[in-house]
Amino acid sequence: MKKVFFLIIAVAFSLPVVADEGMWLLPLLKQQKFPEMKELGLKLQDYDIYSPDSASLKDAVVIFGGGCTGEIVSPDGLLLTNHHCGYGSIQQHSTLEHDYLTDGFWAATRDQELPNPGLTVTFIDKIEDVTDYVLKNLEMDTDPTSMNFLSPKYLNGLAKEKAGEKFLQDNPGMEVEIKAFYGGNKYYMFTKKIYSDVRLVGTPPSSIGKFGADTDNWMWPRHTGDFSVFRVYADANGNPAPYSETNVPLRPKRWFKISLKGVQENDFAMMMGFPGRTNKYYTSWEVAERRDIDNDVRINIRNLRQQVMLDEMLKNPEIRIQYSSKYASSANAYKNAIGSNWAINKRNFEQVKREEQDRLIEWSNLNNESAYPEALLTLEQIVSDRKDLRFRRWMLDEALVRGIEFSGVPTDVKQMCDALNGKDRAEQQKQLLLLERAYLRFADKNYSPEVDKKIAKVMLKEYRRLVAPKAQPDYFSIIDKKFKGNVDRFVDFIFEKSIFGSESNFNNFKAHPSVKALEEDPMILFAKSIQKEKAVLTEALKDFDDSYNLAHRTYVKGLLAMYKDKANFPDANFTLRLTYGQVKGYSPRDCDYYGCQTTLDGVMEKEDSTNWEFVVPARLKELYNIKDFGRYGMADGKMPVAFSATTHTTGGNSGSPVLNAQGELIGINFDRNWEGVGGDIQYLPDYQRSIIVDIRYVLFIMDKYANASYLLNEMDLVE
Numbered sequence: 185m186k187k188v189f190f191l192i193i194a195v196a197f198s199l200p201v202v203a204d205e206g207m208w209l210l211p212l213l214k215q216q217k218f219p220e221m222k223e224l225g226l227k228l229q230d231y232d233i234y235s236p237d238s239a240s241l242k243d244a245v246v247i248f249g250g251g252c253t254g255e256i257v258s259p260d261g262l263l264l265t266n267h268h269c270g271y272g273s274i275q276q277h278s279t280l281e282h283d284y285l286t287d288g289f290w291a292a293t294r295d296q297e298l299p300n301p302g303l304t305v306t307f308i309d310k311i312e313d314v315t316d317y318v319l320k321n322l323e324m325d326t327d328p329t330s331m332n333f334l335s336p337k338y339l340n341g342l343a344k345e346k347a348g349e350k351f352l353q354d355n356p357g358m359e360v361e362i363k364a365f366y367g368g369n370k371y372y373m374f375t376k377k378i379y380s381d382v383r384l385v386g387t388p389p390s391s392i393g394k395f396g397a398d399t400d401n402w403m404w405p406r407h408t409g410d411f412s413v414f415r416v417y418a419d420a421n422g423n424p425a426p427y428s429e430t431n432v433p434l435r436p437k438r439w440f441k442i443s444l445k446g447v448q449e450n451d452f453a454m455m456m457g458f459p460g461r462t463n464k465y466y467t468s469w470e471v472a473e474r475r476d477i478d479n480d481v482r483i484n485i486r487n488l489r490q491q492v493m494l495d496e497m498l499k500n501p502e503i504r505i506q507y508s509s510k511y512a513s514s515a516n517a518y519k520n521a522i523g524s525n526w527a528i529n530k531r532n533f534e535q536v537k538r539e540e541q542d543r544l545i546e547w548s549n550l551n552n553e554s555a556y557p558e559a560l561l562t563l564e565q566i567v568s569d570r571k572d573l574r575f576r577r578w579m580l581d582e583a584l585v586r587g588i589e590f591s592g593v594p595t596d597v598k599q600m601c602d603a604l605n606g607k608d609r610a611e612q613q614k615q616l617l618l619l620e621r622a623y624l625r626f627a628d629k630n631y632s633p634e635v636d637k638k639i640a641k642v643m644l645k646e647y648r649r650l651v652a653p654k655a656q657p658d659y660f661s662i663i664d665k666k667f668k669g670n671v672d673r674f675v676d677f678i679f680e681k682s683i684f685g686s687e688s689n690f691n692n693f694k695a696h697p698s699v700k701a702l703e704e705d706p707m708i709l710f711a712k713s714i715q716k717e718k719a720v721l722t723e724a725l726k727d728f729d730d731s732y733n734l735a736h737r738t739y740v741k742g743l744l745a746m747y748k749d750k751a752n753f754p755d756a757n758f759t760l761r762l763t764y765g766q767v768k769g770y771s772p773r774d775c776d777y778y779g780c781q782t783t784l785d786g787v788m789e790k791e792d793s794t795n796w797e798f799v800v801p802a803r804l805k806e807l808y809n810i811k812d813f814g815r816y817g818m819a820d821g822k823m824p825v826a827f828s829a830t831t832h833t834t835g836g837n838s839g840s841p842v843l844n845a846q847g848e849l850i851g852i853n854f855d856r857n858w859e860g861v862g863g864d865i866q867y868l869p870d871y872q873r874s875i876i877v878d879i880r881y882v883l884f885i886m887d888k889y890a891n892a893s894y895l896l897n898e899m900d901l902v903e
């Protein structure tokens with residue numbers, strides 16, 4: 185006991201890293217963190233979790249789509265992830281008649297499982313430290329200002345060379361990638377196997393999978409059953425292949441056992457997943473910049489845009505389906521930015537980072553290292569010099585590029601015009617067809633010109649209010665010249681006149697295609713003008729970005745040198761990481777404490793049939809009333825829903841498998857608490873919690889609510 189106590193004290197005082205902080209790289213886990221994990225209760229050996237040359241738990245963890253994590257839970261390739269990660273696919277299969285968003289969906293047999301073109305599942309076959317290899321290649325690059333050390337194109341070129349043409353040809357679906365870590369002070373290569381036949385197996389209704397919606401998003405206590413079920417298919421040899429009826433369920437290397445034992449406060453918990461991006465090596469100046477420019481612009485602009493969307497969605501069920509996914513993702517980053525600014529201010533992140541910088545300066549002076557303090561001066565200067573440009577860039581991106589959908593219409597019409605001017609009939613037809621395809625993509629089933637028009641009016645007004653006239657895209661000058669400053673009329677005009685403004689406009693154009701129409705099309709001119717402004721800003725910011733990247737690498741190198749005896753983890757970069765900690769509640773404010781486990785009682789407490797966010801489906805109420813929880817209920821007779829843990833996670837960790845000390849699945853990560861999102865910059869031990877749907881709730885919904893118990897038969901359940 186005493187020994188443990190001293191160990192904890194020693195650890196607490198010697199590390200800049202706080203207990204439970206960290207997104208650890210698997211190859212470094214053994215040397216960096218394994219003893220502490222054991223101390224906290226882990227019962228496995230390091231090679232059970234990660235082994236370079238045999239199957240281990242990491243083989244059951246996958247990238248789901250482009251930004252989430254998933255886990256394999258059966259020998260037949262069954263996969264669990266979040267409802268919000270499967271949301272796009274669920275929405276694609278939904279219509280007013282088959283509204284899977286509202287009603288849920290369960291494939292009763294395997295041939296009812298629904299294919300999702302474009303959706304992939306990626307396994308990580310191999311992770312190698314290739315730092316020496318990359319550095320050796322970089323040395324041959326004589327340009328001192330070269331950005332190759334961070335360039336994905338350059339690094340992936342090296343990865344391909346290292347793996348060899350033949351290896352990639354012989355292994356369909358295999359890809360290799362080299363990623364930079366610690367700002368470009370270390371490199372790892374990942375060999376990935378990418379499956380592209382991934383089918384939707386089941387999803388609860390949004391009233392379970394998204395219960396609490398945006399009000400509860402980023403909040404604890406939480407009562408959401410945020411999961412969905414997919415299956416990975418492969419060709420007869422188990423290799424990745426595009427969708428085909430003849431494909432068969434994948435026989436994976438590993439799948440997780442599922443624990444029915446539940447969790448207690450302070451239990452060990454760990455998860456593996458793909459955290460997307462963190463900024464723990466920010467300087468104090470970048471913290472302020474993030475707050476005053478990035479976050480502030482985002483909060484202001486999204487708030488305005490979301491108000492318009494929500495209004496329209498509540499008025500019209502068709503618009504609700506069309507815009508639900510867009511709204512959710514907008515609102516998600518919006519609320520994150522609010523939480524981030526809250527933490528930056530309340531937890532004094534500028535001060536925290538300043539102290540770190542001062543430590544490095546002091547250490548550098550003692551050790552005659554001048555490069556690190558110099559890098560800090562450079563970073564300070566860059567942040568100050570790029571202020572205006574950065575503000576313009578954020579305004580452009582948030583208000584016009586992301587904000588207004590029609591700013592994404594095709595603008596590359598030169599070839600088209602050439603064809604129309606030319607004599608080649610076949611070429612003309614080909615170009616017209618390409619344009620039509622582009623039009624259809626722009627005006628897809630999730631697009632409403634009316635909504636876009638309303639949003640554009642609001643966005644343009646705010647943009648023009650905040651960005652100096654000279655710094656606006658040049659096409660905007662006609663707003664004053666032609667429309668006397670009336671933005672509404674300008675937007676109406678764009679839709680009236682553009683070939684993309686309505687289906688009839690497009691059909692008219694198709695009947696009489698003309699170069700003039702394309703060259704004078706106001707929507708194309710609008711979009712072009714925005715693109716031009718974006719290019720100007722990108723170019724102007726590039727010098728800053730380049731010198732920033734160089735100085736940042738040096739700064740991080742300095743920190744690594746100063747803390748060389750300690751375990752340091754690199755910022756998240758959407759590579760496979762492990763984080764561990766404990767199941768724990770927290771105190772959000774004085775005299776207030778949140779427990780670590782929520783139950784179905786809380787769902788019923790929040791129920792509000794007049795508010796779409798808190799509607800509880802009748803069947804769930806019925807199960808609750810008769811307390812039919814089967815083997816998934818807790819000893820006290822309650823039905824668990826979600827729990828919270830101290831694990832250090834970020835966006836991309838959604839869908840991550842949460843494992844107990846035996847490595848069995850106890851939950852699926854899906855969120856963080858609002859007070860903890862600042863952890864992307866600085867981990868907050870007392871505040872930050874991962875929010876995890878309890879696996880017993882997942883099984884209960886599948887079995888009792890959806891009568892899909894046949895799916896449980898293929899899983900390994902551990903009582």
Ligand code: ARG
Nearest residue numbers: 268397398401402512516855
């Ligand atoms: N906040 C979570 C994460 O960043 C969940 C988002 C999905 N839910 C929602 N209501 N938008 O992605």
Ligand code: ASP
Nearest residue numbers: 834835836837838855856
């Ligand atoms: N909800 C996030 C995700 O989708 C997870 C988080 O940010 O904690 O990845």
